[in-house]
Amino acid sequence: MKKGIFIIIIFVFIFLLIFGTLYIYSSNQNQNSTDKLKEKVDAEIKYLEDEIILMISELNNVQLIDEQSSIINMNQNDTSILNNKHVDYKDVKKDIENMYQIWNTTIIDLNSLGVKQDDLLKYTTYLGNATNAIKSKNKKSVMYNLADLYSLLVRYTKDYSNDNKKIILLSVKSNILYSYALIEDTKWNEMKNYIQKAQTVYSELMNGAMPSNVNPININKSYILLNELFKSVDLKNKDSFYINYKNLMDELDIIG
Helix, strand or coil, X not given: CHHHHHHHHHHHHHHHHHHHHHHHXXXXXXXXXXXXXXXXXXXXXXXXXXXXXXXXXXXXXXCCCCCCCCCCCHHHHHHHHHHCCCCCHHHHHXXXXXXXXXXXXXXXXXXXXXXXXXXXXXXXXXXXXXXXXXXXXXXXXXXXXXXXXXXXXXXXXXXXXXXXXXXXXXXXXXXXXXXXXXXXXXXXXHHHHHHHHHHHHHHHHHHCCCCCCCCHHHHHHHHHHHHHHHHHHHCCCHHHHHHHHHXXXXXXXXXX
């Protein structure tokens, strides 16, 4: 009798050991799968982020530094910002078509990471609004909808990521883009409010634990440029705003 009980105990122990091992293995596999999906979404968000900034900047002929070459004649570039206000809607149209292609995949991945469907559908709505505005060459509407699109990227990233630096930089850029869009209506007070929000958020990066992969010089330089952007709004100087915007966005792109 005792021998039978002992065998049962051994059997139960082996079963629990096997079950536990399989459970741990399964959990690790699920975690690895989730981590890989997050990395994929990070890349997709980065692509959408870059496309939005590219498009909204092009609307005022602000040419940001090309990450591939990182070489631009600053004097010539600043002159083009101040003098050439022609908008090439053909290029902008191509950019937004590229966004549709990547978004078709991104929306599925974000949904898999638990981002609310209602929030995801807002992106589709704003994307459609921006497309219609491009067709009608309504520059103001394009800029406002692109700023709205970018703000959603901030929300999505907060939902699935724990990367504080990434979230802070996205939030800072989002506020800057809203200020940039508002310059079309010369709403200086609202522009100041958005830049002040950007300054507040950015201070979290300066006062918190400095990421090891970020050069403190770039952090400080961006903070100075952010203050310069605020000054240009305070002085209600459009030309100065565009140049400071370009320099700041280039520097923030270096940080990450």
